[in-house]
Amino acid sequence: MLETPTLVKAALNAMDGQTAPSREDLCHWYELMHLGRLLDGKAPNYLKQAIGWSYHAPCAGHDGIQLAAGLAFRPGRDFLFPYYRDLMTCLAAGLTPEEIILNGISKATDPASGGRHMSNHFAKPSIGIQNVSSLTGNHTQHAVGLARAVKTYDRDSVVFCSQGESSLSEGYCSESINGADREKLPVIFVIQDNGYGISVPKRDQSANEYICDNFSGFPNLKIIKCDGLDFLDSTRAMGEALAHVRAGHGPAMVYAMCVRIGSHSNSDRHELYRDEAELAEAKAKDPLPRFRAYCLDKGLSEDELVAIETENQARYLAAHDKAMAAPSPDPASIYDFVIPEGWVSAQYPDGTHQATGDTLSVIAALNQTLKEEFRHNPDTFIWGQDMANKDKGGIFNVSKGMQPEFGERRVFNAPIAEDFIIGTANGFSRLDDKIRVVVEGAEFADYIWPGAEQIVECSHDYWRSNGQFSPNITIRLASGGYIGGGLYHSQNVEGWLTTLPGIRVVVPAFADDAAGLLRTAMRSRGTTLYLEPKFLYNAKMAHAVVPPDFAVPFGKARVRREGTDLTILAYGTPVHFALEAATKLEKEGKSAEVIDLRSLSPLDTPAIIRSVKKTHRVLIAHEDKVFGGFGGELAAICASECFPWLDAPVERVGSEFTPVGFNRILERAVLPNADKVLAAARKVLSF
Numbered sequence: 001m002l003e004t005p006t007l008v009k010a011a012l013n014a015m016d017g018q019t020a021p022s023r024e025d026l027c028h029w030y031e032l033m034h035l036g037r038l039l040d041g042k043a044p045n046y047l048k049q050a051i052g053w054s055y056h057a058p059c060a061g062h063d064g065i066q067l068a069a070g071l072a073f074r075p076g077r078d079f080l081f082p083y084y085r086d087l088m089t090c091l092a093a094g095l096t097p098e099e100i101i102l103n104g105i106s107k108a109t110d111p112a113s114g115g116r117h118m119s120n121h122f123a124k125p126s127i128g129i130q131n132v133s134s135l136t137g138n139h140t141q142h143a144v145g146l147a148r149a150v151k152t153y154d155r156d157s158v159v160f161c162s163q164g165e166s167s168l169s170e171g172y173c174s175e176s177i178n179g180a181d182r183e184k185l186p187v188i189f190v191i192q193d194n195g196y197g198i199s200v201p202k203r204d205q206s207a208n209e210y211i212c213d214n215f216s217g218f219p220n221l222k223i224i225k226c227d228g229l230d231f232l233d234s235t236r237a238m239g240e241a242l243a244h245v246r247a248g249h250g251p252a253m254v255y256a257m258c259v260r261i262g263s264h265s266n267s268d269r270h271e272l273y274r275d276e277a278e279l280a281e282a283k284a285k286d287p288l289p290r291f292r293a294y295c296l297d298k299g300l301s302e303d304e305l306v307a308i309e310t311e312n313q314a315r316y317l318a319a320h321d322k323a324m325a326a327p328s329p330d331p332a333s334i335y336d337f338v339i340p341e342g343w344v345s346a347q348y349p350d351g352t353h354q355a356t357g358d359t360l361s362v363i364a365a366l367n368q369t370l371k372e373e374f375r376h377n378p379d380t381f382i383w384g385q386d387m388a389n390k391d392k393g394g395i396f397n398v399s400k401g402m403q404p405e406f407g408e409r410r411v412f413n414a415p416i417a418e419d420f421i422i423g424t425a426n427g428f429s430r431l432d433d434k435i436r437v438v439v440e441g442a443e444f445a446d447y448i449w450p451g452a453e454q455i456v457e458c459s460h461d462y463w464r465s466n467g468q469f470s471p472n473i474t475i476r477l478a479s480g481g482y483i484g485g486g487l488y489h490s491q492n493v494e495g496w497l498t499t500l501p502g503i504r505v506v507v508p509a510f511a512d513d514a515a516g517l518l519r520t521a522m523r524s525r526g527t528t529l530y531l532e533p534k535f536l537y538n539a540k541m542a543h544a545v546v547p548p549d550f551a552v553p554f555g556k557a558r559v560r561r562e563g564t565d566l567t568i569l570a571y572g573t574p575v576h577f578a579l580e581a582a583t584k585l586e587k588e589g590k591s592a593e594v595i596d597l598r599s600l601s602p603l604d605t606p607a608i609i610r611s612v613k614k615t616h617r618v619l620i621a622h623e624d625k626v627f628g629g630f631g632g633e634l635a636a637i638c639a640s641e642c643f644p645w646l647d648a649p650v651e652r653v654g655s656e657f658t659p660v661g662f663n664r665i666l667e668r669a670v671l672p673n674a675d676k677v678l679a680a681a682r683k684v685l686s687f
Contacts, residue, residue, distance in 0.1 A: 052105030137167030145427020166197025220250030228256030351552035384440025418451030486662030516552030555602030563593030
């Protein structure tokens with residue numbers, strides 16, 4: 001049974017008139033509110049002195065709700081996703097003044113990120129305060145995913161998600177709230193409404209004055225409005241929210257009306273859009289003197305309050321001195337925590353085998369491996385669109401039979417919301433590092449773009465948190481053409497994905513590699529984008545023997561055919577075009593070596609260099625467009641690392657720089673094939 005934090009109980013009792021707050025409680029509440037405001041007020045000074053805190057969003061005017069939310073949080077048991085204005089929340093939740101300043105001036109010992117993330121982005125993962133993105137409201141997805149994990153594992157935890165009212169304009173926030181309501185998840189959305197999204201007034205953002213009313217139709221979401229300037233009323237609202245969540249009724253939304261006394265941030269000049277009368281009115285609503293007067297009314301003396309204020313000033317100065325003496329980040333550390341080391345099989349350290357026997361299709365190999373890994377690790381989960389309804393296992397049947405065997409707890413459908421699918425996977429994996437999540441990020445790679453910002457999030461979570469959190473996710477995408485899919489079912493997306501440090505991108509061409517790369521991805525920490533060339537799902541040419549527990553390490557290419565006159569670098573479906581072209585070239589007296597890259601990021605650059613030094617000529621074949629495609633990076637590597645050994649210009653073959661047509665005649669004209677690879681190979685060999 002979830003417990004209401006002691007200080008929240010005291011505040012609730014005071015509101016209900018059951019008992020007067022004790023002097024100790026009043027002193028502690030005032031100490032926190034004053035200390036938070038003191039730190040908030042000192043932040044601009046660091047920028048003026050060129051010490052740091054170059055981003056600062058003041059919390060003044062949000063004091064009541066932030067103090068109430070922070071005190072409702074139980075360090076080490078609950079989870080808190082603050083946003084960039086939540087200084088007071090994080091202080092009340094357990095950060096020390098020194099840790100607040102360390103974050104503000106971006107020191108190496110900052111518990112949030114070691115100086116890697118923006119100032120005013122407070123976190124302390126060791127007690128449950130999460131490292132959150134600058135992308136407004138983005139963490140709502142992660143909070144809901146973590147709440148799903150809390151419910152799945154029956155943990156005694158509540159997830160708090162704090163944000164400004166304008167973030168509710170984001171579609172992914174609506175996806176999150178809808179998902180939390182549908183699944184009755186233990187999450188409290190704390191919405192702090194100060195009337196502005198930077199300079200955009202609320203009337204330009206919502207049809208309803210109270211944006212929470214936009215969500216009034218959700219049956220399980222309890223919406224509680226409160227005066228965010230008033231600590232006791234805010235505590236009343238938090239208490240109601242906790243009671244609702246504690247009873248298992250679903251999520252709650254505490255909608256707190258606040259006031260923004262200062263500018264949105266230090267880079268915003270609010271006098272350009274707020275007149276003097278409005279600014280004076282905002283200042284007159286300041287929660288700090290309001291609460292100070294309440295404390296005096298309840299029996300604290302002026303001397304006691306002055307003593308608290310004096311002690312806070314001393315605490316601040318001591319924290320400042322310690323933070324200033326803390327080390328700055330080491331420039332060499334930028335390479336730390338980009339992505340965790342991948343798991344490597346002791347049995348298959350180079351990702352090759354000599355097994356014989358019956359062959360499997362790519363689909364059969366994927367399905368078999370998913371099931372084997374689900375049996376291997378009971379903390380493995382999978383969800384996505386249209387992939388877990390009784391006997392149906394996705395539109396390509398890759399997950400067929402998984403829900404009947406492993407149950408709806410571990411295998412289930414997701415809404416048609418790519419952002420939500422990936423974002424909740426990120427959050428779900430935060431509960432425990434042993435958890436592995438596989439998602440079908442979209443039914444086709446062409447539809448992944450709504451989830452792009454969550455892929456970016458996953459790509460820098462490990463680095464941004466200074467190694468404290470890694471989203472252990474495998475994102476599966478059916479990619480590529482040759483199925484008559486046209487513009488929306490034939491795209492390749494690896495050219496974009498490989499520009500993101502912090503994620504892996506792999507593309508198998510044969511069933512054994514499909515199994516081996518999937519096993520490695522599911523056993524590794526970190527995020528892997530697993531691109532499945534759907535043309536090869538049932539293609540006979542991709543069938544292969546798959547030995548037991550076969551695994552392919554990341555960053556390890558495979559020589560599919562030895563040769564001496566030409567190196568053909570390929571991945572996915574064009575590997576088969578390359579092999580076909582190499583067979584025809586052999587009849588012409590030319591020997592082509594075919595390198596199946598398999599792993600694009602990390603890339604096996606040494607294997608490329610070894611082959612080019614041997615053959616002195618290079619052809620790059622991939623399905624994506626030549627212009628802007630991943631082949632350009634491969635060509636640059638060859639030019640940079642192999643120039644002394646090249647006897648001909650590097651050639652590339654791929655799709656035309658047009659969309660893929662639906663009519664098969666148009667599709668064939670756009671996409672590469674074996675004949676196009678052969679023609680390009682002859683061109684390189686003739687130079």
